[in-house]
Amino acid sequence: MTRKGQVPLGERVYHSLRQDLAAGAIVPTERLGEERLAEIYGVSRTPVREALARLQADGLVERHSDGLYPYRPRLEELDNLYELRMVLETRGIQRVLDLSEVDAAQQVAAHDLAPVRAELQRWRQLRDDPPEPGPALVAADEQFHTTLLAAAGNAALADALTAVYVRVRPVRTLDLPTPDRMAVMAGEHIAIAEQLLAGDPGAALRTLVAHIDSSRTHALARAQRALQLTKLARAMRD
Structure with a gap:
């Protein structure tokens, strides 16, 4: 009772x-x-x-x-989720580009750069003092992307991205980044934030697209390896 x-x-x-x-x-x-x-x-x-x-x-x-x-999402579903992630995140920066074509003052007002500066500082520290691979690193990566998307002025987009992360996170935690991959991740995050803060959302968009494409390639490869290991483990049990 x-x-x-x-x-x-x-x-x-x-x-x-x-x-x-x-x-x-x-x-x-x-x-x-x-x-x-x-x-x-x-x-x-x-x-x-x-x-x-x-x-x-x-x-x-x-x-x-x-x-x-x-x-764990299946390969086709995982690919679709990364496509949705690409649509959501690029739309955040595209909103800023659309406003810049109309009114530079509106662009500045719509894009909250304070959290972007905070994320830039955070990832510079992570680059200089890399953490151990683990769930905390995955969470920090997700925070970077959701923060940037929320900073673009549409919280609903960031909420939708969070829902995507819930679905892909089980795959991401199967095979955590190597030190080299962590260095690349930090460098790309820093570049995106610096480009946004420098007032060049076009460059930030190009860097972001390449970054998400790379993440999708790694995630699909991890999922494929996990699927093969699962099949092997079941075959050994049978």
Whole structure:
């Protein structure tokens, strides 16, 4: 029996597990066994079962023949999600370009450059003192892109991009960037921010397009490798 004001266990496990899935704290190829999750969250299997059912309804958990697993987009779906990401992010900068053709004052008013400056400083620090690869780095990358999109003056675009990231994050956490890839990522982020702050959204748009294209190539390659490993693991079990 739940006391007044007390969060039900199923609700608490649901939010904790959802957060862990979103942060990449749970390996995407790991089966979500009720007994193990009950041990992790310190509850019985019943609230875990309730939470998994809700997460499956949310589309963040999917059922395979041998149980429940974190959702992972298929190759075609992943490619489509990156296409949507390209549309959303380029539209943010295109809005600024459209305004600049009408009125430079409107462009300045519509584009909030303060968060862009903050992100530039953040990524210069990450370039000079690279962090260990992990979910925090993925989160920092996503924050850069959603911040830039929100700064362009349409919060709905940034919200839509966040929803895309929720869907692609399980793949991104399968194979975290190497130090070389991290250096390239930081350099491209810095270039985009510097170009925006220098008043050259056209150059920023070109750099952004190349950056997202590169990210899509890496994500699809990671997904393809994960699919091959999954098939191999299932064949060995069978």
